[in-house]
Amino acid sequence: MGYLYFDESIQERGEFIVGAFVYSDQDLSPAVDAAISKLGLVPKVDEYKSSAxxxxxxxxxxxxxxxxxxxxxxxxxxxxxxxxxxxxIGAEAAKALSKLIEANGLALERHAAFFDEGIEIPDSQIEALSERANGGCQIYTNQDSRLTSGIQVADLAAHYAGTVLAAQMGIATKKVKAGVNSGYDPDLEIELGFEIWARLRYAFFKQSREIDDDIDSSDVIGMATLNVRGFGLFVSDLCGSELSKAADQRFGTCYLGCIH
Structure with a gap:
């Protein structure tokens, strides 16, 4: 069984929303609660919020x-x-969830998907998802992230992805020092959006590299670049061309090699 958690980051300056799904074959809520307890905080009362x-x-x-x-x-x-x-956002997230399950070979098992408070999904879409073959996907909407604490992981994912896209659009320009073990001079200032993307890119759902792919095996960059579109990136048809282009440029493909 798989567990999916969804939350969104609203970026008013860029006039866009990034919603993030995180997927795990284990319920993330107990691990989040344990992390909260370890810091002397109270699970189901205290929580991580990216807006804090x-x-x-x-x-x-x-x-x-x-x-x-x-x-x-x-x-x-x-x-x-x-x-x-x-x-x-609820209707668009439900569409994306259906595509995500199908594209990434997850349709052969049952899943549970938890959506943060305020995200409403039409009943017809909930029904369609729950009635999929092989057990479908049970949908839980309007979940309190303090109680369904796995959503806190999606909160961070959405916040980070929103920062990355804002940087791609030239809206977020904050820089941070590269730091030790970065492959760069530790004091070199790099764009925060790039730094976050460099760390997160491995976790994105992507198309696997097929043996018969028509990429020249001597093309090192091409061989290490995988498609994310339709696997880990879903751009709503409601987006204008500028937003669609920026999302595709940043998230549409993923280079897994060294970027130092």
Whole structure:
């Protein structure tokens, strides 16, 4: 059985929303609760929220690190749509979920999908997903992320993906030092969006490289570049051309080789 958690990041400056699915073959909620307890916080009361102030709050920073550790053990897919279509996010997420399950070979087992509070999915789509062959996907909407704490991992994924897309669009320009073990000069300043993408790219759902692919095996870059479109990237038809292009340029393919 698989577990999927969904949350969204609304980027008003860029006029877009990034929703993130995180997938695991284990229920993530117990692991999130354990991470919260370890920091002296109270599970089901305290939680990680990407919107919370991090600067000067060591406990929140430590929790973010712990949640990121869990995120790295999952697989990720993102949905992009315009912020003006906020009311459509549930319906668009349900469409993306159906495609995600089919494209990534997950249709042979049963799944449970948990959506954060405020995300409404039409009954007809819930029914269609739950009635899929081989057990379908049980949908749980309007979940409190303090109680269904696996959603907190999706919160971080959506926040990070939103930052990455904002950087791609030239909206977020914050820079951070490369740091030790980065492959760069530790004091080199690099774009935050690039730094996040460099770490997250391995976790995205992607098309596998087929043996009969018509990529020249001597093309090192091509052989290490996999398609994410339709596997880990879902761009809503509601998007305009500029937003669609930016999402595809950033998330549409994934180079798995060294980028130093």
């Amino acid at each position: 102030k991090m600067q000067g709050n060591k406990q929140s920073q430590q929790l973010r690190v712990a949640i990121y550790g869990l995120l790295r053990s999952t697989r990720i897919a993102v949905l992009v749509l315009p912020s003006r279509e906020r009311a459509s």
